[in-house]
Amino acid sequence: MTRQREVILQAAFGSNEHFTAEELWEKARKLDRRTSRATVYRTLTLLREGGLLREIDLGRDQKVFDPNFMDHPHHNHLVCIDCGEVIEFEDSHMRVLEECITRRLGFRSTKSSLRIEACCDRLRKDGVCPNLLRKRLGACVPGAETRSLGVPVAP
Amino acid sequence: MTRQREVILQAAFGSNEHFTAEELWEKARKLDRRTSRATVYRTLTLLREGGLLREIDLGRDQKVFDPNFMDHPHHNHLVCIDCGEVIEFEDSHMRVLEECITRRLGFRSTKSSLRIEACCDRLRKDGVCPNLLRKRLGACVPGAETRSLGVPVAP
DNA sequence: GTTCGTGCAAACCGTTTGCACCGAC
């Protein structure tokens, strides 16, 4: 554990925001100007391999890392196609269903990732995405599971 | 619709196999030696934008395209972490649950993608992944939904 | 000293693009 790695850890886990490798480098450089890109990439690889960080697919061109899997190993993502905001959610029903499907196919699941792309109806009326405010608040914090679950609404 | 595009379409939809851009180029070149990489990439962009092809996240470094979304717009993928094989499946329960979650969060879902990473228990015993044979057979063909669903097994 | 991590710059690789050419109309 060197000083550089401490800086990068602080940059990565200092908030629960997602980030790209480049963004992490910028964050780390704010803490220590000398931090090099190479070290960031190398540390990123270590963190990913160690399971502290996970790469998520947000449908963007660049790879995005999520530092929240340590606290919430089973959370998933909803991406607002209107404003691009990402909402994290957990759902125990989903977990059970995934497990059922996996076993039916003859496997034991190790991990999974679900991305939902969606748009909010209110945006079209109000011109503003009301869920901007929800971003990463209420989602993926204690109690979030209940919030995102509750009584399923019949589709 | 030019000859080159016909060739690329044939290469892309001639089988239901997933492919990378590079692999598509190789396939297309087998049909017409002159096909250029640039045209493949440009056509790929058109097909993706037109919704005929979808990029999927198989957890690999390269982008993988799936030509099976026209026939099965809602299918998902299970990746065997032991042998790397990909199994396509459809599950109506999953679709309903996703819709519930999405509405609970205040959205209308437009599309979603689920990737399950799993290992088969039998591999460890037999040394062979029995699900190799299932690859894209039985999965994502008429009746597949029933196969992957059935009575959910309690986890 | 040895070992391991770091910083820099160059290399790498998948993808995109500028530009000249070609073919259909």
Added chain:
DNA sequence: GTCGGTGCAAACGGTTTGCACGAAC
């Protein structure tokens, strides 16, 4: 002729790597 698609090669951008330096032991 115009317009759009194509092929080539160069450029691009994110990521990795070779190598010399530096810090910890």
